Amino acid sequence: MTRELRDCLGHFATGVTVVTCEIDGVKHGATVNSFTAVSLEPPLVLVSLDRRSKACHHLDNRPFVVNVLKADQGDIAMHFAGRPAARPIPWDGTRIRDSLAHIVCAPWRSYDGGDHVLYLGEVEEIEVHQGDPLVFYRGAFREAGA
Known part of the structure; x- marks a missing residue:
């Protein structure tokens, strides 16, 4: 059932984000397509991270940035999914430069999500830029249609 469920869920096209934070001056990030808006009042977003990942525990009670x-x-x-990029990561603080959007969050709550941890962040700052989104569908990156 696990593989079948994963294949089924892959039919839902998503944007691609990298969630970043900083610990003792070292930047960390994880590629996440399990990202969603939760609330406008208060402004909350949610990211879901595999609890076995290193990045999962980096978000415990720590500010983070969702880079769209x-x-x-x-x-x-x-790169942030474990395959190092040929070019250096273009950091701007804990933001990834030239991303489509940045959502800066303060930690709000975390919840058990089975084999994942659900992290809610309170949105403190947003920044939006022009461009087309990176889309993930059925296990591959795709272009968004017009």
Whole structure:
């Protein structure tokens, strides 16, 4: 059932984000497509991270940034999914430069989500740029239609 469920869920196209934070001056990130808006009042978003991942525990009670990736940032998504990029990551603090959007969050709550941990962040700052989104569908990056 696990593989069948994963394949079924893959039919839901998503944007691609990299969730970043900083610990003792070291930047950390994880590619996440399990990201959603939760509430406008208060402004809350949710990211879901596999509890076995290193990145999962980095978010415990720590501010984080959701970087919404542009169509040409597939190599950055792969870097934070465990396949190092050929080019250096273009950091701007804990933000990934030239992303489609940045959502800066304070920790709000975390919840048990089975084999994942659900992290809610209170949105403190947003920034939006022009461009096309990086889309993930059925196990591959795709271009968004017109």
